[in-house]
Amino acid sequence: MSLTRPHPRFLARTNRIFSSQVRYYAAPGEGTIPAAKKKYVPTNGTYPLGFKTGSAHVGVKASNTRFDDLALIASDTPCAAAAVFTTNKFQAAPVTVSRAMLKSRKGTGVRAVVINSGCANAVTGKGGIEDAILMGEETDRCFIEDSNGEDDGQGSRSVVMSTGVIGQRLPITKITSKIPKAYYSLGDTHDHWLRTARAICTTDTFPKLLSRSFSLPSSQEEYHIAGITKGAGMIHPNMATLLGVICTDAPVAAGPLQTALTSAISRSFNSISIDGDTSTNDTVALLANGAAGGQPITQPSSPDFAAFQKVLTAFAIDLAKLVVRDGEGATKFVTIRVTNAATYPDAHRVASTIARSPLVKTALYGKDANWGRILCATGYAEGVDSVIPEETSVSFVPTDGSDELKLLVRGEPEQVDEARAAKILEAEDLEINVSLSEKRGYTEEAVFWTCDFSHEYVTINGDYRT
C-alpha cells in the first residue's frame, strides 16, 4: 500500500462530500436549499394575529451584496415578552442590553425584536453595548412614530439579537440606516415570515419556520403560535441555544410567559447539541400579544396555563429539532434517549455527554456501529451517580418501526447482527437508547437530539470568518 495514494475508502468518502450539499456561508440565505432539506421548509402557515415580520439587506458581511441580513418581528400592539439567554460568562452586547430592557419593563409593553446576522456583536467591549442600544433605539423610533410619540417612560421596547462572527464591531450606521426599510417591509403573509426566517440565517442551509393552531380549555377562540430559529454551529445546552423568536396571539401575562418559556427551553433548545460549544449570543424570545382574545392567563396554576405550557413545549421541541436537522455538516439526525436514571439531571447529563462525544459523532458519520464509544461516553459523564456498568443496556431503535437492535444487555455485550446494524445506520434518522438501571426501579428519562460530525463540519468551521 503506497503512502502517496489515498485509501480507496477515503476517496469514496471524499466523493460523497463533493456530491452532497455544499454549504456556502459567505452570506445568510445564499445558495439554494439542498434537495434533501426542502421538506423541512413549509410552503404555507397559520400565523398569530397582530404580528408582522419584515427584513432588509444591510451587507453586515461585506461579501453579502444581495441577501437580507436584518430581520424585524413586530406586534401591532405593546405585548408581553419573555426570554432565555445564554449562560456563557462572555455575554454578547445584545444579550446584556435585551436582558436589561426586559427587566426594566418587567416583560410588558414590548413592540419588536430586531436581529442582524453576519456579526454577533460579542466581546466588543463598551462600544458593542452602545451599538446594541442604538439598534434598539432606532427600532423604537419606528414604532414611536406609528403610535404618535407614545412613550411610557420605561425605555426601549425592542429585543435586540445578533448572530455571526465574534469579536468584531457591528457596522452600526449601515444597520441603523436600514431598520426603517425593514419596518416598511412588515407584513403578515407566509412569505413575510419565511423571508424573515431566512434573514437571520448564517451557516444554515434552510430557513427554520414553524406555525400551528391550538385551543385553550377556557375559550372558544382559535389561537396561533409561530416561530423562527437559526443554527447551525456553537450549539450546546446550558443556555437558551441560538437565536429563536416565538410569537403567539394567546393572552398570556409576562410572569407566566417567562415561566412557560423557561420550562419549554429546558426540554427543547437545552436538549440539543451540534458541537458542544455554548455561544455568547444564544437567545430565545417569546412574545404574546393576546390579539386572538379570550381570558388572560395570569397564573401558572390555571388549566389554561397547563394547556399553553404543553403546546409551547411541543412547539419548541419541534423548532429545536430543525436546528439539529441543519447542524453544520450534519448527515444524521440522532435521538438519544436515556432511561431508568435515578434523576432527570443524571439522565440529561449522560445524554448530553454522548451527544457531544466526537468519537460517537464521527462513528455515526461513518455508519459504524461502534457502540463501545457510546458506553465510553456514558462512563465519563461527570457528576452522575446512576451509571452502574453491570446494569447498563444499549440498543439502536430503527425509525422504520422494526424491533430494536440490542447491543449491550445489563453490562454484557450481545452478538450483534452487523448486517442489520449497518442497515439501520444507513437511514438518516436513528434513536440510541441507553438504559441505566432497570433493577433499582429508577424511572427518570431524558431525550437529547444531536447530529453527526462530518468532514463538512471541519470545512465550514475552518473557514468561517473568510
Place this chain on the structure above:
Amino acid sequence: MSLTRPHPRFLARTNRIFSSQVRYYAAPGEGTIPAAKKKYVPTNGTYPLGFKTGSAHVGVKASNTRFDDLALIASDTPCAAAAVFTTNKFQAAPVTVSRAMLKSRKGTGVRAVVINSGCANAVTGKGGIEDAILMGEETDRCFIEDSNGEDDGQGSRSVVMSTGVIGQRLPITKITSKIPKAYYSLGDTHDHWLRTARAICTTDTFPKLLSRSFSLPSSQEEYHIAGITKGAGMIHPNMATLLGVICTDAPVAAGPLQTALTSAISRSFNSISIDGDTSTNDTVALLANGAAGGQPITQPSSPDFAAFQKVLTAFAIDLAKLVVRDGEGATKFVTIRVTNAATYPDAHRVASTIARSPLVKTALYGKDANWGRILCATGYAEGVDSVIPEETSVSFVPTDGSDELKLLVRGEPEQVDEARAAKILEAEDLEINVSLSEKRGYTEEAVFWTCDFSHEYVTINGDYRT
C-alpha cells in the same frame, strides 16, 4: 456560484489532505513514519539497567498479518510498581485486573507489563475479566520458570494493558500462545525498546519512546528513565490518559513511587486533550527496580524524592506531548496557558475547555485567528469562579521568539494585525495565552497541550473498526 461544484478553498483543503500524511490504521505500526514526524523518533537512547523489552506478532486484528501487536516490558528482578488508571466508570477488564493485582501485592514484586494492541478488552463482561487474568497468568508463567518456580503467594506479578476497539472479546488463545515468543525476544538495546514502542501503537503514526539520565542528591550513581506511550484518539484528562509505561533503575519504594506518579500525571497526561473523550482503558504504569544502586527512596519528604519527582514530572510531560504531536489527524501542536487564575483547578478547567472546543480546534486547523471562539470556550467553562469578562486578556505567543500578538486586553478587543496573525498560524506550533484577572492579584497558572481538529480526524474515526 453553482452548487454542484465545490468551493475553490474546499478543493485546496482537500488537496492538502491528499498530500499530507495519510494514516493507515488497519494494523499497529503499519506504514512508513511520515517525514514530518521522523524527528520525534529517537535513533538511540540510554536505558534503565535491569529492564528488557520484547514483542511478538499475534494478529489481534485479523487484517494485521505482519506487525507485532503484543509487547512485553520486564524487570530482571521483582520491582516496585505504581499506576494511574482511567476515571471512566466503564473500566476495561485489564484496568480492573491490574488495579487489583497492584493492590493485592502493595506495588511490590512486579516483574512485567504485558500489552496487546488491536482490541481494548473493554465492556466485555465477565469473559473479558477472565481473558485479562489469563494474559497476566501466562506472562507470570514465563518468569516463574526463570526464577525456579519462585512464587510469593501474592498472585500475579504482571500489569496487563489492552488498547484498540471497545466491546469485542480478545482472541485470547492467539494472544496467550504468543506471550512466550515475546518473552524469548526480550532484550535491552535501543532497537528492542523501539520495536516494543511500536507494538503498542493503534492509530499512531510513529512509535513514542523517550529515555534520559539523571542523578540524585544523595548518590554518585547515574540513573536512567525510559518510557513508551501511545495515542492517538479518545484522549482527555480525568484519568491517566492512554497507555504508558515508564521504567527507572532508581531505587524508589512502592509508596513514594505511587505518590510521584500521581503528581506527575496531573501535570502531564492529565493536561492533554485530543478529542475530549476519556477512554475506558487509560493506564500509565511506572516500574522502579533499583538496579542502578544507591540509597532507597522510602519517604516523600527526602531530598532524593523531591529530585526524582522533578525528573519524573518533566519526563512525563515530554512523553505526553508526543501523544499530542501525533493526535489523530493533527496538523498543529497548541500550548494553552491560562494565567492569573484564583486557583489551579480554575486555570486547568478553563484550559481544558478551550482544548476540547471543536470550534477552536477547527479554526486552528483552518489557520483562522478566530479568537472569539477562545473567549467563548473560556466563558462556558463549568464551575469556574475566576473568569471576569472585563479583566480577561488573550494573546497568541509565536514560537519564533517574536513578541506576543495581543487579541483582547482586559475585555476590549485589539485592532489585530491579520497578516501577522495569519503568519503566526502558519507554524505547526502555537501558544495561546489567556490571562483571567491580573487586577485581583490571582497568580495560579495551568498549561494544557492539544492539537487541531481536521478532516483526517473525521476520516480516521468514521472508519476505525473496519
